[in-house]
Amino acid sequence: MPRFIDSARAQWPRIDFSVGSLRGLDVADHSLSGILAWYALIHCEPGELGGILAEFRRALAPCGRLVVGFFDGDGDDVEPFDHKVTTAYRWPADEMSRVLATAGFVEIDRVRRPASDDIRAHAALAARAAWPQRAT
Incomplete structure (x- = not known):
């Protein structure tokens, strides 16, 4: 992970990058x-995701964006599978979108890559925080 952050800092020196814990970001609301x-959520139990996404929602500014990358699943159900480190989960993109919406996000973009002989199916969703409309 530090290598990715170092690369990002080198490419965009005016932007602050940091690594945080999924379960408790050490930042102001x-x-x-x-x-x-990016594949940070694949080892989280499905029941944990709501709390993690709520923490992301708390930390994001009104104009902030969340991008999640994950293994895409077939059908409607989240499926566990054996992964190199520990159990991982395939999330159908529609189900991940639903969980994001429940946590207060609005999906704004979606990319899916089907599986091939040597790679698993992949999905990435971009979302923004859903904010109440202001009276004008």
Whole structure:
């Protein structure tokens, strides 16, 4: 992970990058412009995801974006499978979108890559925090 952050800092020196814990980001409320959870959620139990996403929602600024990358699943159910380190989960993109919405996010983009002989199916969702409309 530090190598990725070093690369990002080198490419975009005016932007602050940091690594945080999924379960407790050490930042003020609504202070982050973006969160990248690239395969960071695949080992989380499905029941944990709501709390983790609520923490992301707390940390994101009103204009902030969340991008999650994960193994895409077939059908409607989240499926566990054996992974190199520990159990991982395949999330159908529609189900991940539903969990994001429940946590207060609005999906704004989706990319899916089907499986092939040597790679698993992949999905990435971009979302923004859902904010109440202001009276004008």
